[in-house]
Amino acid sequence: MARFPKPAEGSWTQHYPHLETGAVSYEDSISPGFYALEREAVFRRAWLQVGRVEQLPRNGSFFTRELAVADTSLIVVRGLDGEVRAFHNICRHRGNKLVWTDFPREETRGVVRQFACKYHGWRYDLDGRCVFAQQEGEFFDLDKADHSLVPVHCDVFAGFIFVNLDREPSQSLREFLGPMLLAIEDYPFHEMTDRYSFRVECRANWKVFNDAFMEFYHAPVVHLGQHPRHMRAMIKDAGYEAPHYQIEGPHGVVTTAGSLHRGWEMPPENVKPADLATRSGLFGAWEVPDLGELPPGINPAGVQPWGLSSFQFFPNFAIVIWQTGWYNTHQFWPTSHNTLMFEGHVCSVPPRNASGRIAREMAAVAFKEYALQDANTLEATQLGLESRVVERFPLNDQEVLVRNFHQAVGSWVGEYERKRAKG
């Protein structure tokens, strides 16, 4: 594998002086009090990814999102003008949840011209305006114009729909994302409409889970099973080092080299039999679609051979773009201080034939298998942290994004507390 120089200071971490190199506390991942602050300081202030524009194919298409972290539910809808908007999913009459199907706590989707409340029948148009109040004359000076659905700031980047629950976000979505993430905008996400989706509830703090998707130091250990048995001792001993890390504000990217990604170039005995049979695996289908020239921001350091770039969108979303012409996403939704709902999507251009379908099934199944390997380990990590037997933990240079991520959460919480103290 080609080697790539680290920054001048000799380490990724020291390239970013604000990070320092000391051992860190994980109290932020086990404290219910800190979680209560994060909900306000991070999840009610940051831009949060909630879905793709392909989920809203027509004017009138909508889906709901349950956001336990903010104690709310959202309606995300494409209006008759084609614009994507978001509203809190709450009827203005007496607070009934407006849109749900069989079970009030479950998400739903569909196509409508108006939203009608299941309680007393008030109706709202797709812009959120209240257009009908049952027996309106019975009310006292009711002005329907004052009873629109409560809007949520909503914007779209590269087909990903983001919301911001702050009444007045301090930054636009594009300001929040910054140049490093904006540089992937022209990747052909819109062509990758073949999508497998997974959700799993896990007993770990959302940051503890996110940490494992920001470094590959664990890969030769936790995911050793991806290699044929005769290679495992060698791979475990060699360890792994990613060739490029980059930080911009709270966000980050890590790029890996691609020598292991090219199963078709490896001796067959070094490839798992299931991968050989399906011409696919964890690294995606071997038949790589022609996507044309990719934006340079996909591989910001020009690593060759390139494997993947994993873009960390603060606070809880990541897009992993693979050399093999597909992408997947990770998202980490806290449900309490020590539980989360992990959501993953595996997206590629639709297959052209049956073997392409099998290759995609294999890639999706491999993704699920590896995510579950992480989930299992991270429940164990949470247990260890919660014992509070050890108070400080060393992070190595490959854990630089982990260090930055926890610092970013800490500084958002600190800023929120300072503002609150000032009133």
Ligand code: FES
């Ligand atoms: S609560 Fe919705 S119409 Fe009464």
Ligand SMILES: [Fe+2]
């Ligand atoms: Fe992992």
